[in-house]
Amino acid sequence: MRALLLFTLFFLPALASGQSLFAEGLAPLEGRSLQQARREAVEDALWHASAQLGVTIHSRSEAAAGEVIRDEIRLETGAEISRYEVMEEWEEEGLYHVQIRVDEARALCGEKIRIGAVQFPLVRPAQQRADGLHGLERGVPDALLHRLSLLQRVEPHRTRQAFWYEPGATGLPRPRDAGVRRRVQAIAREMEVDYLLAGAVVDVGHENLPRWGGWLQRHRRRAEVEIYLFKGDTGELVLQRRVSRPVEGEVLFDARVVFDSHRFRDSDYGRGFDWVLDRLAWHVATHLSCLAGADRRP
Template sequence: MRRLTCLLACVLATAAHGARYEAEGIASLGAGRSAARELALDDARRQIAVQQGGRYAGQSESASGVLAESSMLSAPPVQGTVRVVGEREADGLLYLRVVVDDEPASVAPAAVPAAAPASVAPACAGTALPEGRFLRRRALATFFPLDVPRDAAGLGEISTWLPAELARRLSMRDVASVEDGSRYTLFAGQTASPLAGRAAARGFAERSGAQFVLAGRIVDTAVVRQAPRFSLFGAPGTTAGAADYTGPFAGLVGGSLKVAPTARRFALDVWLYDGLTGALLMDERFEGEARGDVAPSSARAFTPWQLDNSDYGRMVSAVLDRAVGRVALNIGCLPFTARVARAEGGQVVVDAGAVDGLKAGDRLMVYRPQPASEVRDAAGRDIGMSEVLVGDLMLSQVQPRLAIGVMRGGAAQTGDLLRFPRR
């Protein structure tokens, strides 16, 4: 296989005086002249936007005589007056010649970029997108079983609200759109372990359309230190983890001394699976310990919305943030992948759309998995499968949850994969 990678940065500074830009937009007449005129005008505008100051990222790939390309454009709106100066038809296509007279622009003061926090993990090499663009990979967050349920007093239904909270925090980032799948478990009837969930992860991903599946287990929620604390004769809100003090002089204080938790741990394992192959992509443990207000209370529910109400909750929230950061980094370092939902009459429907970061004019490479050619490691575990390059797809329509495009090269089939390769 021969791979050619190109990154074109078309950054053309606009002069203080007016400038003239020209481009020829092209569109098919298959849907009628009015529709073709709008599409050709959009095509010309994209070309002029690049000339005025845009960034274009693309990659081409050749395999077995098939040449395919992927591309993505980020550019500001066209500045100036747009005029159509020429229009012609040829071979079922409409050609529009467009001219833009750029008005003088005021020079804005240069913005000083803010220094990145030292705690921010470096982005993986070669995955930068054009400015202003993002790609959300779809993921499914599943049930997190408890290793020691008896230690989880006062934490509510943590096995279900924890993955839901991970999904919410991950979805706030531009790299992922995560569905709450806390009602699903990868480990029905078996001990939770990273390798035990591979087959189930693959099945859930196929049914949900997810590119990744997130799972794990809650390893430790134990109290590690206790100390006597004063309580005003069993006042409301007494901590459930406290025990009455029965030592010397207990009768003189009316039972107001109780032994209560003062330090508690929290640890969870997080596993990230590839939805297509079930391969384990991440296996990391995140943990912390809180001191102070760590005891469960009958007057306070422990939920994601009330984590800031106690020392223990704030520590758990910080641990979740670290886990989300690592998962986002791992997901963001892998190519965005979508699937062909339907292919009919030369028109291809993709199961991703505007909310996932796609735009009209994007070009994606199309691959066909070869299930019969699964690759195994030395231990006999499936680690992937080979793919055949079919061609590339140009998106012409993008809706919130789907996109429609036209193939170039071979013919797409339902289930084929569409991908922006690593840049």
């Protein structure tokens, strides 16, 4: 069996100042409350409105023996609606209808999305000093920005060393804190970016495992990172994800090794860290709704 996967993208410009667009949505009334039907109708209308600003068509065909045995088409919008109003709503033939007017919206992928990053502090700094691995604070966000630039229309800005939160008792930030929001806005404004990527290296510690044959020492080391994606203009937290993976094998280094160097990437720990970064980048790209085939999770 052979599968053919095609993606076609169409983009329209964002709404110009003073312009509006209208869309209608509907939802069945049977088996749900009036409030639930209205909410689903509004969601349907918002989908149709955002489709006017950009649609990704995902087409998948499967063929066997020269005949198409499966053909699927799925639409995915790539727009952000920030202000709308329900203009009219009514019930008709078992359906709840709404008509909305959208006053502020923009296509997310019509232009490059500018993303900057700040250094990712280590929650447990002593873990990095325990062996020869260096450069995690800057290397991790730089590696994420590089992956995003390959996945979608991203204009990455190099990682900046900037103070954006005060570590609490756990060492982790409080990303919804008002002070964090103000600092994120200031940093994003200085960098001239639409989104700011921040995060923390939560755990890179190792443990000794039972010896093989009673004499060969084995080790297991975690690669755990948490990210926070903020909107640059408001400082609002729009995405928070944590990914971790335990790695066995070559995870300790007896000489000075820089994160994301050839020596690091060729190790078992480097490959495990790549797995973590790939999934974090996937989460960011999927949230921004610009990744063709975002349903194909790595």
